[in-house]
Amino acid sequence: MWLxxxxxxxxxxxxxxxxxxxxxxxxxxxASELHGLISxxxxxxxxxxxxxxxxxxxHGVRQRALSHLTDLSTIDSRGRTPLHAACTKNVPISVxxxxxxxxxxxxxxxxxxxxMRTDNHGRTPLSLVIANKASFExxxxxxxxxxxxxxxxxxxxxxxxxxxCSTVKECTDKQLKRIHLLIKVYPxxxxxxxxxxxxxxxxxxxxxxxxxxxxxxxxxxxxSLRVQCFGETPLxxxxxxxxxxxxxxxxxxxxxSICEIKEGGQNMLHLAIIRxxxxxxxxxxxxxxxxxxxxxxxxxxxxxIAVRDRMRPFEIAKLLIExxxxxxxxxxxxxxxxxxxxxxxxxxxxxxxxxxDTVESIYNTLAFLLKxxxxxxxxxxxxxEESDIFFDMVQTDVxxxxxxxxxxxxxxxxISRNDPMTGILPIFHVANSKAKDxxxxxxxxxxxxxxxxxIKCSQGDYxxxxxxxxxxxxxxxxxxxxALNPASLEQGDNYSLHPFLLAALPRKxxxxxxHAFQKQFQEWGLTSNDxxxxxxxxxxxxxxxxxxxxxxxxx
Numbered sequence: 001m002w003l004x005x006x007x008x009x010x011x012x013x014x015x016x017x018x019x020x021x022x023x024x025x026x027x028x029x030x031a032s033e034l035h036g037l038i039s040x041x042x043x044x045x046x047x048x049x050x051x052x053x054x055x056x057x058x059h060g061v062r063q064r065a066l067s068h069l070t071d072l073s074t075i076d077s078r079g080r081t082p083l084h085a086a087c088t089k090n091v092p093i094s095v096x097x098x099x100x101x102x103x104x105x106x107x108x109x110x111x112x113x114x115x116m117r118t119d120n121h122g123r124t125p126l127s128l129v130i131a132n133k134a135s136f137e138x139x140x141x142x143x144x145x146x147x148x149x150x151x152x153x154x155x156x157x158x159x160x161x162x163x164x165c166s167t168v169k170e171c172t173d174k175q176l177k178r179i180h181l182l183i184k185v186y187p188x189x190x191x192x193x194x195x196x197x198x199x200x201x202x203x204x205x206x207x208x209x210x211x212x213x214x215x216x217x218x219x220x221x222x223x224s225l226r227v228q229c230f231g232e233t234p235l236x237x238x239x240x241x242x243x244x245x246x247x248x249x250x251x252x253x254x255x256x257s258i259c260e261i262k263e264g265g266q267n268m269l270h271l272a273i274i275r276x277x278x279x280x281x282x283x284x285x286x287x288x289x290x291x292x293x294x295x296x297x298x299x300x301x302x303x304x305i306a307v308r309d310r311m312r313p314f315e316i317a318k319l320l321i322e323x324x325x326x327x328x329x330x331x332x333x334x335x336x337x338x339x340x341x342x343x344x345x346x347x348x349x350x351x352x353x354x355x356x357d358t359v360e361s362i363y364n365t366l367a368f369l370l371k372x373x374x375x376x377x378x379x380x381x382x383x384x385e386e387s388d389i390f391f392d393m394v395q396t397d398v399x400x401x402x403x404x405x406x407x408x409x410x411x412x413x414x415i416s417r418n419d420p421m422t423g424i425l426p427i428f429h430v431a432n433s434k435a436k437d438x439x440x441x442x443x444x445x446x447x448x449x450x451x452x453x454x455i456k457c458s459q460g461d462y463x464x465x466x467x468x469x470x471x472x473x474x475x476x477x478x479x480x481x482x483a484l485n486p487a488s489l490e491q492g493d494n495y496s497l498h499p500f501l502l503a504a505l506p507r508k509x510x511x512x513x514x515h516a517f518q519k520q521f522q523e524w525g526l527t528s529n530d531x532x533x534x535x536x537x538x539x540x541x542x543x544x545x546x547x548x549x550x551x552x553x554x555x
Contacts, residue, residue, distance in 0.1 A: 034064050034071035038085040043132065058095055061086070065095075069103050079120035087128035093137050100145070115146035122154035130160045133167070136174040136181075143185050150186040157195030161186070165204040165218070171211050179214060183221050190223040197229045206238045212246045219250050225258045236263055239272050245280040252284050259288050265297035273305045279315060286323050293324060299332035307341050307365055314364040321372050328372050339369045339396060347399045363410075366393070387411050391419040394429045400437040404444060416449045424457040425449075431466040439474045442467070446480060453484035462488040468503035468537050478540045489545040500541035 041057045083099040126142045126149040161182045193200050202223040205214050259268040269285045286292045306316035331337045346362050370392040427445040453463045464481050
Protein backbone atom coordinates (compact mmCIF):
# COMPACT_ATOMS: atom_id res chain seq x y z
CA MET A 1 0.00 0.00 0.00
CA TRP A 2 1.29 3.45 -0.89
CA LEU A 3 1.37 5.98 1.99
CA UNK A 4 1.63 9.70 1.40
CA UNK A 5 3.25 12.12 3.84
CA UNK A 6 -0.06 12.85 5.55
CA UNK A 7 -0.70 9.13 6.15
CA UNK A 8 2.79 8.69 7.62
CA UNK A 9 2.33 11.69 9.90
CA UNK A 10 -1.01 10.42 11.20
CA UNK A 11 0.39 6.92 11.66
CA UNK A 12 3.35 8.27 13.66
CA UNK A 13 1.02 10.32 15.84
CA UNK A 14 -1.15 7.28 16.57
CA UNK A 15 1.91 5.24 17.55
CA UNK A 16 3.04 7.98 19.95
CA UNK A 17 -0.41 8.09 21.50
CA UNK A 18 -0.48 4.31 21.93
CA UNK A 19 2.94 4.29 23.63
CA UNK A 20 1.85 7.14 25.86
CA UNK A 21 -1.28 5.26 26.95
CA UNK A 22 0.29 1.84 27.55
CA UNK A 23 1.47 2.35 31.10
CA UNK A 24 0.08 4.33 34.01
CA UNK A 25 2.63 6.94 35.17
CA UNK A 26 4.07 6.17 38.57
CA UNK A 27 3.55 9.80 39.65
CA UNK A 28 -0.21 9.75 38.90
CA UNK A 29 -1.46 10.96 42.27
CA UNK A 30 -5.04 11.21 41.01
CA ALA A 31 -5.31 7.45 40.46
CA SER A 32 -7.05 5.40 43.12
CA GLU A 33 -5.98 2.07 44.54
CA LEU A 34 -8.51 0.48 42.22
CA HIS A 35 -6.72 2.01 39.23
CA GLY A 36 -3.50 0.49 40.50
CA LEU A 37 -4.96 -3.00 40.80
CA ILE A 38 -6.34 -2.83 37.27
CA SER A 39 -3.02 -1.59 35.85
CA UNK A 40 -1.28 -4.74 37.17
CA UNK A 41 -3.44 -6.98 34.97
CA UNK A 42 -1.77 -7.85 31.62
CA UNK A 43 -3.55 -6.52 28.53
CA UNK A 44 -3.34 -9.90 26.79
CA UNK A 45 -3.31 -13.48 27.97
CA UNK A 46 -0.37 -14.08 25.63
CA UNK A 47 1.82 -11.58 27.50
CA UNK A 48 1.24 -12.96 30.99
CA UNK A 49 3.78 -14.55 33.23
CA UNK A 50 3.06 -18.17 34.00
CA UNK A 51 3.13 -17.33 37.73
CA UNK A 52 0.37 -14.71 37.36
CA UNK A 53 -3.21 -15.83 37.93
CA UNK A 54 -5.44 -13.41 36.03
CA UNK A 55 -8.61 -14.67 37.68
CA UNK A 56 -7.15 -13.85 41.10
CA UNK A 57 -6.21 -10.35 39.94
CA UNK A 58 -9.73 -9.69 38.67
CA HIS A 59 -11.09 -11.11 41.95
CA GLY A 60 -9.01 -8.51 43.77
CA VAL A 61 -10.53 -5.78 41.58
CA ARG A 62 -14.04 -6.99 42.42
CA GLN A 63 -13.32 -7.01 46.15
CA ARG A 64 -11.80 -3.52 46.07
CA ALA A 65 -14.68 -2.09 44.02
CA LEU A 66 -17.33 -3.52 46.36
CA SER A 67 -15.53 -2.49 49.55
CA HIS A 68 -14.44 1.00 48.41
CA LEU A 69 -17.33 2.47 46.42
CA THR A 70 -15.69 5.89 46.39
CA ASP A 71 -12.93 4.51 44.11
CA LEU A 72 -15.50 3.93 41.36
CA SER A 73 -15.85 7.64 40.67
CA THR A 74 -12.16 8.59 40.81
CA ILE A 75 -10.45 9.83 37.68
CA ASP A 76 -6.76 9.43 36.89
CA SER A 77 -4.54 11.89 35.00
CA ARG A 78 -5.72 10.44 31.68
CA GLY A 79 -9.30 11.28 32.49
CA ARG A 80 -10.20 7.61 33.00
CA THR A 81 -12.46 6.08 35.60
CA PRO A 82 -11.75 2.52 36.82
CA LEU A 83 -14.34 1.38 34.27
CA HIS A 84 -12.30 3.01 31.47
CA ALA A 85 -9.13 1.40 32.79
CA ALA A 86 -10.73 -2.05 32.99
CA CYS A 87 -12.01 -1.75 29.42
CA THR A 88 -8.42 -1.50 28.15
CA LYS A 89 -7.93 -5.10 29.36
CA ASN A 90 -9.72 -8.29 28.41
CA VAL A 91 -12.17 -7.56 31.20
CA PRO A 92 -14.77 -10.15 32.30
CA ILE A 93 -18.38 -9.04 32.03
CA SER A 94 -18.90 -9.67 35.76
CA VAL A 95 -16.29 -7.01 36.59
CA UNK A 96 -17.88 -4.55 34.14
CA UNK A 97 -21.26 -4.98 35.82
CA UNK A 98 -19.76 -4.31 39.26
CA UNK A 99 -17.85 -1.22 38.11
CA UNK A 100 -20.89 0.11 36.29
CA UNK A 101 -23.78 -0.63 38.65
CA UNK A 102 -22.22 -0.53 42.12
CA UNK A 103 -22.53 2.57 44.27
CA UNK A 104 -25.12 4.68 46.01
CA UNK A 105 -28.30 5.76 44.19
CA UNK A 106 -27.32 4.08 40.92
CA UNK A 107 -30.01 4.41 38.23
CA UNK A 108 -30.29 4.19 34.45
CA UNK A 109 -29.36 7.84 34.02
CA UNK A 110 -26.30 7.41 36.22
CA UNK A 111 -25.21 4.34 34.24
CA UNK A 112 -25.66 6.16 30.93
CA UNK A 113 -23.56 9.11 32.13
CA UNK A 114 -20.77 6.70 33.09
CA UNK A 115 -20.81 5.11 29.65
CA MET A 116 -20.98 8.46 27.84
CA ARG A 117 -18.02 9.86 29.79
CA THR A 118 -14.85 10.25 27.70
CA ASP A 119 -11.21 10.26 28.73
CA ASN A 120 -8.62 12.80 27.63
CA HIS A 121 -8.53 11.17 24.19
CA GLY A 122 -12.28 11.35 23.77
CA ARG A 123 -12.80 7.61 24.28
CA THR A 124 -15.75 6.06 26.05
CA PRO A 125 -15.60 2.65 27.77
CA LEU A 126 -17.20 1.21 24.61
CA SER A 127 -14.45 2.72 22.44
CA LEU A 128 -11.78 1.19 24.67
CA VAL A 129 -13.48 -2.21 24.62
CA ILE A 130 -13.57 -2.13 20.81
CA ALA A 131 -10.01 -0.83 20.47
CA ASN A 132 -8.61 -3.51 22.79
CA LYS A 133 -10.67 -6.36 21.30
CA ALA A 134 -12.43 -7.29 24.52
CA SER A 135 -15.10 -9.96 24.47
CA PHE A 136 -18.21 -9.55 22.34
CA GLU A 137 -20.40 -10.06 25.42
CA UNK A 138 -18.89 -6.97 27.07
CA UNK A 139 -19.40 -4.81 23.96
CA UNK A 140 -22.98 -6.05 23.62
CA UNK A 141 -23.71 -5.35 27.29
CA UNK A 142 -22.37 -1.78 27.09
CA UNK A 143 -24.42 -1.07 23.96
CA UNK A 144 -27.56 -2.42 25.60
CA UNK A 145 -27.01 -0.10 28.55
CA UNK A 146 -26.16 2.94 26.40
CA UNK A 147 -26.80 2.73 22.63
CA UNK A 148 -25.78 6.39 22.21
CA UNK A 149 -22.19 5.49 23.10
CA UNK A 150 -21.85 4.14 19.55
CA UNK A 151 -22.23 7.73 18.27
CA UNK A 152 -19.39 9.23 20.32
CA UNK A 153 -16.24 10.09 18.34
CA UNK A 154 -12.81 10.26 19.93
CA UNK A 155 -10.48 13.22 19.48
CA UNK A 156 -9.44 11.87 16.06
CA UNK A 157 -13.01 11.60 14.83
CA UNK A 158 -13.15 7.79 15.11
CA UNK A 159 -16.40 6.07 15.95
CA UNK A 160 -16.36 2.61 17.56
CA UNK A 161 -17.24 1.22 14.10
CA UNK A 162 -14.15 2.90 12.64
CA UNK A 163 -12.00 1.33 15.34
CA UNK A 164 -13.24 -2.19 14.81
CA CYS A 165 -12.99 -1.88 11.01
CA SER A 166 -9.38 -0.72 11.20
CA THR A 167 -8.30 -3.91 12.99
CA VAL A 168 -10.11 -6.68 11.12
CA LYS A 169 -7.35 -8.05 8.89
CA GLU A 170 -7.75 -11.41 10.62
CA CYS A 171 -11.48 -11.20 11.19
CA THR A 172 -13.09 -13.61 13.67
CA ASP A 173 -16.76 -14.38 14.09
CA LYS A 174 -16.83 -12.20 17.21
CA GLN A 175 -15.38 -9.22 15.36
CA LEU A 176 -17.92 -9.64 12.58
CA LYS A 177 -20.65 -9.79 15.22
CA ARG A 178 -19.34 -6.51 16.67
CA ILE A 179 -19.63 -4.86 13.26
CA HIS A 180 -23.19 -6.14 12.78
CA LEU A 181 -24.11 -4.98 16.28
CA LEU A 182 -22.65 -1.48 15.87
CA ILE A 183 -24.39 -1.02 12.51
CA LYS A 184 -27.68 -2.26 13.97
CA VAL A 185 -27.50 0.21 16.85
CA TYR A 186 -26.29 3.15 14.73
CA PRO A 187 -26.86 2.51 10.97
CA UNK A 188 -25.63 6.00 9.98
CA UNK A 189 -22.16 5.10 11.29
CA UNK A 190 -21.25 3.66 7.87
CA UNK A 191 -21.60 7.16 6.39
CA UNK A 192 -19.58 8.94 9.09
CA UNK A 193 -15.98 9.89 8.31
CA UNK A 194 -12.95 10.70 10.45
CA UNK A 195 -11.26 14.06 10.86
CA UNK A 196 -7.98 12.83 9.38
CA UNK A 197 -8.59 12.39 5.67
CA UNK A 198 -12.30 11.70 5.93
CA UNK A 199 -12.00 7.91 6.12
CA UNK A 200 -15.16 5.86 6.40
CA UNK A 201 -15.53 2.44 8.00
CA UNK A 202 -15.50 0.87 4.52
CA UNK A 203 -12.26 2.63 3.64
CA UNK A 204 -10.67 1.50 6.92
CA UNK A 205 -11.65 -2.12 6.30
CA UNK A 206 -10.22 -2.14 2.75
CA UNK A 207 -7.06 -0.33 3.84
CA UNK A 208 -6.27 -2.87 6.55
CA UNK A 209 -6.97 -5.86 4.29
CA UNK A 210 -10.26 -6.99 5.78
CA UNK A 211 -11.85 -10.18 4.41
CA UNK A 212 -14.74 -10.15 1.95
CA UNK A 213 -17.33 -10.80 4.66
CA UNK A 214 -16.55 -7.50 6.41
CA UNK A 215 -16.56 -5.42 3.21
CA UNK A 216 -19.76 -7.09 2.00
CA UNK A 217 -21.43 -6.30 5.35
CA UNK A 218 -20.50 -2.62 5.08
CA UNK A 219 -21.53 -2.39 1.42
CA UNK A 220 -24.88 -4.04 2.18
CA UNK A 221 -25.35 -1.46 4.95
CA UNK A 222 -25.32 1.25 2.25
CA UNK A 223 -21.83 2.59 2.85
CA SER A 224 -20.92 5.43 0.53
CA LEU A 225 -18.83 4.17 -2.39
CA ARG A 226 -18.08 7.68 -3.65
CA VAL A 227 -16.60 9.37 -0.58
CA GLN A 228 -12.95 10.16 -1.29
CA CYS A 229 -10.10 10.02 1.21
CA PHE A 230 -6.97 11.83 0.00
CA GLY A 231 -8.46 11.65 -3.49
CA GLU A 232 -9.19 7.91 -3.32
CA THR A 233 -12.54 6.15 -3.36
CA PRO A 234 -12.96 2.78 -1.61
CA LEU A 235 -12.76 1.08 -5.03
CA UNK A 236 -9.48 2.74 -5.98
CA UNK A 237 -8.10 1.90 -2.52
CA UNK A 238 -9.04 -1.75 -3.09
CA UNK A 239 -7.38 -1.74 -6.52
CA UNK A 240 -4.17 -0.19 -5.19
CA UNK A 241 -4.05 -2.61 -2.25
CA UNK A 242 -4.64 -5.62 -4.55
CA UNK A 243 -7.71 -6.62 -2.57
CA UNK A 244 -9.51 -9.89 -3.22
CA UNK A 245 -11.52 -10.12 -6.46
CA UNK A 246 -14.79 -10.53 -4.57
CA UNK A 247 -14.22 -7.25 -2.70
CA UNK A 248 -13.98 -5.39 -6.01
CA UNK A 249 -16.98 -7.28 -7.35
CA UNK A 250 -19.27 -6.54 -4.41
CA UNK A 251 -18.68 -2.79 -4.78
CA UNK A 252 -19.05 -2.75 -8.58
CA UNK A 253 -22.24 -4.83 -8.41
CA UNK A 254 -23.67 -2.41 -5.84
CA UNK A 255 -22.95 0.68 -7.97
CA UNK A 256 -21.39 0.07 -11.43
CA SER A 257 -21.05 3.80 -12.09
CA ILE A 258 -18.22 4.09 -9.54
CA CYS A 259 -15.93 2.66 -12.24
CA GLU A 260 -16.31 5.93 -14.15
CA ILE A 261 -14.93 8.07 -11.32
CA LYS A 262 -11.59 9.51 -12.37
CA GLU A 263 -8.49 10.00 -10.26
CA GLY A 264 -5.68 11.91 -11.89
CA GLY A 265 -7.45 11.61 -15.23
CA GLN A 266 -7.66 7.79 -15.02
CA ASN A 267 -10.89 5.90 -14.50
CA MET A 268 -10.99 2.73 -12.42
CA LEU A 269 -10.30 0.43 -15.39
CA HIS A 270 -7.20 2.41 -16.32
CA LEU A 271 -6.10 2.33 -12.69
CA ALA A 272 -6.60 -1.44 -12.44
CA ILE A 273 -4.40 -2.04 -15.50
CA ILE A 274 -1.72 0.40 -14.31
CA ARG A 275 -1.68 -1.18 -10.82
CA UNK A 276 -1.47 -4.64 -12.41
CA UNK A 277 -4.64 -5.95 -10.87
CA UNK A 278 -5.41 -9.55 -11.72
CA UNK A 279 -7.47 -10.36 -14.79
CA UNK A 280 -10.60 -11.15 -12.77
CA UNK A 281 -10.64 -7.59 -11.39
CA UNK A 282 -10.07 -6.07 -14.84
CA UNK A 283 -12.83 -8.28 -16.23
CA UNK A 284 -15.27 -7.13 -13.53
CA UNK A 285 -14.59 -3.42 -14.07
CA UNK A 286 -14.53 -3.60 -17.87
CA UNK A 287 -18.13 -4.84 -18.08
CA UNK A 288 -19.32 -1.23 -18.04
CA UNK A 289 -19.27 -0.08 -21.68
CA UNK A 290 -18.87 3.62 -20.91
CA UNK A 291 -15.87 2.79 -18.75
CA UNK A 292 -14.09 0.62 -21.31
CA UNK A 293 -14.37 3.23 -24.10
CA UNK A 294 -13.33 6.20 -21.96
CA UNK A 295 -9.93 7.86 -22.44
CA UNK A 296 -7.60 9.62 -20.02
CA UNK A 297 -6.07 13.10 -20.19
CA UNK A 298 -3.70 12.18 -23.03
CA UNK A 299 -6.37 10.33 -24.98
CA UNK A 300 -5.20 6.81 -24.08
CA UNK A 301 -7.91 4.16 -23.86
CA UNK A 302 -7.72 1.08 -21.65
CA UNK A 303 -6.26 -0.81 -24.62
CA UNK A 304 -3.47 1.76 -25.06
CA ILE A 305 -2.55 1.30 -21.40
CA ALA A 306 -2.84 -2.49 -21.64
CA VAL A 307 -0.38 -2.91 -24.52
CA ARG A 308 2.18 -0.94 -22.51
CA ASP A 309 1.99 -3.49 -19.67
CA ARG A 310 5.34 -5.25 -19.33
CA MET A 311 3.96 -8.51 -17.99
CA ARG A 312 0.60 -9.29 -19.63
CA PRO A 313 -0.07 -7.16 -22.73
CA PHE A 314 -1.61 -10.03 -24.68
CA GLU A 315 -3.90 -11.31 -21.92
CA ILE A 316 -5.29 -7.87 -21.06
CA ALA A 317 -5.64 -6.81 -24.70
CA LYS A 318 -7.55 -10.00 -25.49
CA LEU A 319 -9.91 -9.49 -22.56
CA LEU A 320 -10.64 -5.87 -23.54
CA ILE A 321 -11.14 -6.49 -27.25
CA GLU A 322 -13.55 -9.33 -26.50
CA UNK A 323 -15.59 -6.71 -24.61
CA UNK A 324 -15.41 -4.06 -27.36
CA UNK A 325 -13.82 -4.50 -30.79
CA UNK A 326 -14.04 -0.72 -31.32
CA UNK A 327 -11.05 -0.25 -29.03
CA UNK A 328 -8.62 -1.22 -31.81
CA UNK A 329 -9.55 1.91 -33.77
CA UNK A 330 -9.26 4.49 -30.98
CA UNK A 331 -6.38 6.93 -31.34
CA UNK A 332 -4.87 9.01 -28.56
CA UNK A 333 -4.01 12.71 -28.76
CA UNK A 334 -0.70 11.81 -30.43
CA UNK A 335 -2.63 10.09 -33.22
CA UNK A 336 -1.49 6.59 -32.19
CA UNK A 337 -3.73 3.55 -31.89
CA UNK A 338 -2.91 0.46 -29.84
CA UNK A 339 -1.28 -1.25 -32.82
CA UNK A 340 1.12 1.69 -33.22
CA UNK A 341 2.15 1.34 -29.58
CA UNK A 342 2.74 -2.39 -30.00
CA UNK A 343 4.95 -1.67 -33.01
CA UNK A 344 6.96 0.80 -30.94
CA UNK A 345 7.39 -1.73 -28.12
CA UNK A 346 8.25 -4.54 -30.53
CA UNK A 347 10.82 -2.37 -32.27
CA UNK A 348 12.35 -1.45 -28.92
CA UNK A 349 12.52 -5.09 -27.84
CA UNK A 350 14.31 -6.01 -31.05
CA UNK A 351 16.80 -3.17 -30.63
CA UNK A 352 17.52 -4.07 -26.99
CA UNK A 353 17.56 -7.82 -27.71
CA UNK A 354 15.01 -8.60 -25.01
CA UNK A 355 14.45 -12.16 -23.82
CA UNK A 356 12.29 -14.52 -25.86
CA ASP A 357 9.36 -14.42 -23.41
CA THR A 358 9.02 -10.64 -23.73
CA VAL A 359 9.24 -10.70 -27.52
CA GLU A 360 6.77 -13.59 -27.71
CA SER A 361 4.24 -11.80 -25.49
CA ILE A 362 4.40 -8.64 -27.61
CA TYR A 363 4.27 -10.72 -30.79
CA ASN A 364 1.08 -12.43 -29.57
CA THR A 365 -0.41 -9.02 -28.80
CA LEU A 366 0.55 -7.81 -32.27
CA ALA A 367 -1.02 -10.86 -33.90
CA PHE A 368 -4.22 -10.45 -31.92
CA LEU A 369 -4.59 -6.76 -32.75
CA LEU A 370 -3.92 -7.35 -36.44
CA LYS A 371 -6.50 -10.12 -36.47
CA UNK A 372 -9.10 -7.76 -35.05
CA UNK A 373 -8.35 -4.78 -37.27
CA UNK A 374 -11.32 -3.89 -39.47
CA UNK A 375 -9.12 -3.98 -42.57
CA UNK A 376 -8.23 -7.59 -41.89
CA UNK A 377 -10.71 -9.81 -43.77
CA UNK A 378 -8.50 -12.86 -43.81
CA UNK A 379 -10.31 -16.19 -43.97
CA UNK A 380 -9.41 -19.03 -41.67
CA UNK A 381 -7.56 -21.97 -43.14
CA UNK A 382 -4.87 -20.38 -45.32
CA UNK A 383 -1.75 -22.17 -46.44
CA UNK A 384 -0.05 -21.15 -43.23
CA GLU A 385 -2.35 -19.55 -40.70
CA GLU A 386 0.50 -18.48 -38.43
CA SER A 387 2.22 -16.53 -41.22
CA ASP A 388 -0.99 -14.61 -41.96
CA ILE A 389 0.18 -12.04 -39.44
CA PHE A 390 3.03 -11.01 -41.75
CA PHE A 391 0.71 -10.27 -44.68
CA ASP A 392 -1.66 -8.33 -42.41
CA MET A 393 1.22 -6.49 -40.79
CA VAL A 394 2.82 -5.16 -43.99
CA GLN A 395 -0.49 -3.48 -44.87
CA THR A 396 -0.22 -1.24 -41.80
CA ASP A 397 2.20 1.41 -40.57
CA VAL A 398 4.84 -1.13 -39.58
CA UNK A 399 8.47 -0.05 -38.90
CA UNK A 400 11.21 -1.47 -41.13
CA UNK A 401 12.95 -3.09 -38.13
CA UNK A 402 9.95 -5.32 -37.41
CA UNK A 403 9.62 -6.40 -41.04
CA UNK A 404 13.31 -7.32 -41.07
CA UNK A 405 12.97 -9.23 -37.79
CA UNK A 406 9.88 -11.11 -38.95
CA UNK A 407 11.32 -11.95 -42.37
CA UNK A 408 14.62 -13.20 -40.96
CA UNK A 409 13.79 -14.69 -37.56
CA UNK A 410 10.10 -15.60 -37.55
CA UNK A 411 9.21 -16.40 -41.17
CA UNK A 412 12.29 -17.05 -43.35
CA UNK A 413 11.41 -16.91 -47.05
CA UNK A 414 8.09 -15.17 -46.44
CA ILE A 415 9.00 -12.31 -48.82
CA SER A 416 8.93 -14.67 -51.80
CA ARG A 417 5.60 -16.25 -50.83
CA ASN A 418 2.18 -15.22 -52.08
CA ASP A 419 -0.47 -14.11 -49.63
CA PRO A 420 -2.78 -17.17 -49.31
CA MET A 421 -5.77 -14.83 -49.14
CA THR A 422 -5.11 -12.46 -52.07
CA GLY A 423 -2.48 -14.39 -54.01
CA ILE A 424 -0.01 -11.48 -54.19
CA LEU A 425 3.48 -10.94 -52.81
CA PRO A 426 3.93 -8.94 -49.58
CA ILE A 427 5.83 -6.22 -51.47
CA PHE A 428 2.59 -5.34 -53.31
CA HIS A 429 0.85 -4.89 -49.95
CA VAL A 430 3.60 -2.53 -48.85
CA ALA A 431 3.33 -0.45 -52.04
CA ASN A 432 -0.38 -0.08 -51.32
CA SER A 433 0.11 0.85 -47.65
CA LYS A 434 0.75 4.18 -45.94
CA ALA A 435 3.65 3.06 -43.77
CA LYS A 436 6.18 5.73 -42.88
CA ASP A 437 8.98 3.30 -43.76
CA UNK A 438 7.29 2.17 -46.98
CA UNK A 439 10.18 2.98 -49.30
CA UNK A 440 12.72 1.35 -46.97
CA UNK A 441 10.60 -1.80 -46.70
CA UNK A 442 10.22 -2.02 -50.51
CA UNK A 443 13.97 -1.56 -50.93
CA UNK A 444 14.63 -4.30 -48.36
CA UNK A 445 12.22 -6.71 -50.08
CA UNK A 446 13.67 -5.92 -53.52
CA UNK A 447 17.12 -6.75 -52.22
CA UNK A 448 15.89 -9.96 -50.60
CA UNK A 449 13.83 -11.09 -53.62
CA UNK A 450 14.75 -9.21 -56.88
CA UNK A 451 12.53 -11.53 -58.93
CA UNK A 452 9.44 -9.78 -57.51
CA UNK A 453 9.87 -7.01 -60.13
CA UNK A 454 9.05 -9.59 -62.85
CA ILE A 455 5.94 -11.06 -61.18
CA LYS A 456 2.44 -9.78 -61.85
CA CYS A 457 -0.11 -9.47 -59.09
CA SER A 458 -3.72 -10.63 -59.41
CA GLN A 459 -4.74 -7.28 -61.01
CA GLY A 460 -2.21 -7.76 -63.81
CA ASP A 461 0.14 -5.11 -62.40
CA TYR A 462 3.89 -5.34 -62.18
CA UNK A 463 5.61 -3.82 -59.18
CA UNK A 464 6.39 -0.72 -61.27
CA UNK A 465 2.67 -0.16 -61.86
CA UNK A 466 1.99 -0.38 -58.11
CA UNK A 467 4.79 2.02 -57.25
CA UNK A 468 3.61 4.59 -59.79
CA UNK A 469 -0.04 4.22 -58.79
CA UNK A 470 0.49 4.67 -55.04
CA UNK A 471 3.01 7.47 -55.12
CA UNK A 472 6.33 5.88 -54.15
CA UNK A 473 8.49 8.64 -55.65
CA UNK A 474 12.01 7.83 -54.45
CA UNK A 475 14.09 8.24 -57.63
CA UNK A 476 16.68 5.65 -56.72
CA UNK A 477 14.01 3.10 -55.84
CA UNK A 478 12.10 3.79 -59.05
CA UNK A 479 15.23 3.41 -61.13
CA UNK A 480 16.07 0.14 -59.37
CA UNK A 481 12.65 -1.32 -60.16
CA UNK A 482 12.95 -0.22 -63.81
CA ALA A 483 16.45 -1.68 -64.04
CA LEU A 484 15.20 -5.04 -62.71
CA ASN A 485 12.37 -5.19 -65.29
CA PRO A 486 12.70 -2.57 -68.10
CA ALA A 487 9.96 -4.29 -70.11
CA SER A 488 7.35 -3.31 -67.53
CA LEU A 489 7.64 0.31 -68.75
CA GLU A 490 5.75 -0.58 -71.92
CA GLN A 491 3.27 -2.94 -70.27
CA GLY A 492 -0.25 -1.85 -69.44
CA ASP A 493 -2.34 -3.14 -66.55
CA ASN A 494 -5.83 -4.64 -66.86
CA TYR A 495 -7.08 -1.19 -67.89
CA SER A 496 -4.25 -0.73 -70.45
CA LEU A 497 -2.75 2.03 -68.31
CA HIS A 498 1.02 2.31 -68.53
CA PRO A 499 3.21 3.17 -65.50
CA PHE A 500 3.58 6.87 -66.39
CA LEU A 501 -0.21 7.22 -66.74
CA LEU A 502 -0.73 5.53 -63.39
CA ALA A 503 1.72 8.02 -61.92
CA ALA A 504 -0.48 10.83 -63.26
CA LEU A 505 -3.50 9.75 -61.22
CA PRO A 506 -5.97 10.89 -59.91
CA ARG A 507 -7.56 9.88 -63.18
CA LYS A 508 -9.80 12.93 -63.51
CA UNK A 509 -6.71 15.06 -63.92
CA UNK A 510 -4.43 12.62 -65.70
CA UNK A 511 -4.93 14.22 -69.13
CA UNK A 512 -4.12 17.68 -67.78
CA UNK A 513 -1.00 16.37 -66.05
CA UNK A 514 0.28 14.45 -69.04
CA HIS A 515 -0.52 17.36 -71.38
CA ALA A 516 1.42 19.75 -69.13
CA PHE A 517 4.24 17.24 -68.95
CA GLN A 518 4.35 16.91 -72.77
CA LYS A 519 4.81 20.66 -73.16
CA GLN A 520 7.66 20.74 -70.65
CA PHE A 521 9.29 17.48 -71.66
CA GLN A 522 11.61 19.01 -74.26
CA GLU A 523 12.32 22.06 -72.07
CA TRP A 524 13.53 19.93 -69.18
CA GLY A 525 16.18 18.33 -71.32
CA LEU A 526 15.64 15.07 -69.50
CA THR A 527 16.67 16.62 -66.16
CA SER A 528 14.68 16.81 -62.97
CA ASN A 529 12.81 19.96 -62.00
CA ASP A 530 12.15 20.90 -58.35
CA UNK A 531 8.97 22.72 -59.34
CA UNK A 532 7.48 19.56 -60.77
CA UNK A 533 8.12 17.02 -57.98
CA UNK A 534 4.57 15.73 -58.28
CA UNK A 535 5.49 14.65 -61.83
CA UNK A 536 8.82 13.06 -60.86
CA UNK A 537 7.61 9.46 -61.28
CA UNK A 538 6.15 10.36 -64.71
CA UNK A 539 9.41 11.98 -65.61
CA UNK A 540 11.47 8.94 -64.63
CA UNK A 541 9.20 6.56 -66.55
CA UNK A 542 9.16 8.67 -69.72
CA UNK A 543 12.85 9.33 -69.55
CA UNK A 544 13.39 5.59 -69.69
CA UNK A 545 10.77 5.13 -72.47
CA UNK A 546 10.00 8.48 -74.17
CA UNK A 547 8.44 6.66 -77.11
CA UNK A 548 5.40 6.02 -74.92
CA UNK A 549 4.23 9.61 -75.51
CA UNK A 550 3.29 8.69 -79.06
CA UNK A 551 0.64 6.32 -77.71
CA UNK A 552 -1.26 9.13 -75.99
CA UNK A 553 -4.51 10.46 -77.33
CA UNK A 554 -4.85 13.71 -75.43
CA UNK A 555 -7.90 14.91 -77.39
